[in-house]
Amino acid sequence: MSQTQLISIVLPVYNESAGIKKTIAVLENYVEARDEQYELIFVDDGSSDDTVAKINAAMAQCRNVRLVQFSRNFGHQLAISAGIRYASGDAVVVMDADLQDPPSVIPAMIAQWQAGYAVVYGKRRHRDGETWFKKVSAAAFYRLLRAMTSTDIPVDTGDFRLMDRKVVDVLKQFDETDPYVRGLVSWVGFKQTGVLYDRQDRNAGKSKYPLKKMLHLALNGITSFSTIPLTLALWFSGLALGISVLSVLIAELTGTLGATVWIVASLFFLGSGLFLSLGIIGSYLGRVFNQSRERPLYIVAQTQGFAQNKFQQYQQQRLQNQG
Template identity: 35%
Template sequence: MKKLSVIVPAYNEEESVEIFIEEFLKQTSQLPLEKNFYFINDGSTDNTLQIIKKLSAKYNYVNYISFSRNFGKEAALLAGLKSCDGDYVTVMDVDLQDPPEMLNEMYKKIVEGYDVVGTRRVNRDGEPIIRSIFARMFYKLINRISSTEMVDGARDFRLMTRQVVDNLLLLQENNRFSKGLFSWVGFNVTYLEYKNRERVAGETSWSFLKLFRYSVDGIVNFSEVPLSIATYIGLFSFLGSIILSIFFGVKTVVFGDSVQGFPTLVILLLLLGGLQLLSLGIIGKYIAKIFLETKKRPNYIIKESNIKNLF
């Protein structure tokens, strides 16, 4: 029987872990695959790790990795992909916002010949309105300025073949944006749609600010257009200054009108100063990414695990 590896990042999810396993096994009982769970404890400060360890002692199909601190979901996904050995791999949230029963249909699509079967939400019911608006804006923007298409509403929840996972692991960058990486590797992909679900328990650790920063990282990682914007700002500012110089020079010589110096000077200084700072900020973001990449720091540090040959 072929294996299914289930990668589950967890950060302060003590209320959800046991519910997740119970519901997953119930909803996928007809799936003709041997199931193995890979819980990634991302520096939880509650009893998440203790609950996972209790389950791993009870069931031999429950594996876990525990980080030395919180490294973020991207690091947890990478750790799961590196440690799993299944013929098929799925990534799921422990809060059951990713419906486990969809794996039955996803597996059928894999059997039909697809390499990746992703999922996308057709609505965002239950989310704050401002978050939904910004999410839609992000997908519209990223698909305009990036050559890597990202599906609006797509989740990390997907079923992949071993070949896809092996190629994802060839991407060694430290600044990771999985939604973009999943799209970048290509292969034969299809998506299944579903309506948004509420968390089964607990509260999300994703604040609006964290999501905003995450979206900025996605834009920087998968588009060079912001750098071009900084260049165009400089070009238009230069051309604008030439045009204004000619205009006021001609006006003074021909009509004898003196230029109102103080207001004009203040406006130009504020305009050019703001444009320069904006351009420097854009360039600085890219330089910061380069700086982090050159350090070659590991994406995460494992404190403990029950997976053999991991260390």
């Protein structure tokens, strides 16, 4: 690979004070051992600790470190989107800042990129340091999502991946308020492949994806790439109605239980089906409502380490396109 080619590494961060120094040190050691040129773009998603201060301290020593600082917490996926828009590299690598995605995998991704692949995603072989519940639920979700959508989203993959500049330029055109980045990367197409790796335990601190956020991410993934839940809601409501009617008929014919009990039970079952249907429809309507407001996806409080403000360029281009 030519030394004139640049690899951008995008790392969303949120309250990573406990481990950010080690992360930067590991990445700098990796960069120094490689022939390619690198920039490290940290996107701070509204941290309330001294994560930003420690990144600033590193910038005084490392000329390849960049910082994009949000005005508040906007979410992990939007932090990735922002980092992609600021990246200048011929290829862009997205990875978490807790070293669960080891930099040692990047050379294998680069090798596949050189072989002609536009997207090289990390496919998890083992997930160290995670509970059995998270492993089982994640595996089930990936397979459910793949079964529900026509987009070929690889199973057992996260956001850890390398993308060619042409893929990044396409992703920069998206303005989704609740993006599911790994799904969008699959949706845009191009030649894609995976590399197997073992996901490591966290460098320090605790996961920033508790169950609530995991469920929100899963819902975003499903509602972004599949309309099947809308159909399932209709089927479930029809099934609930059928069971309710059948229960009443059986109660009347057999006389084994009072009809009142059966009717009440049937109404509760039917009601649960209707509420489920409304909830699913509401999720889709919520996405439409959020998108229709056309608010900025996020607010950048400041940037450091960049020659010019790439986000302002993006906003100006967006206004020109709208005009």
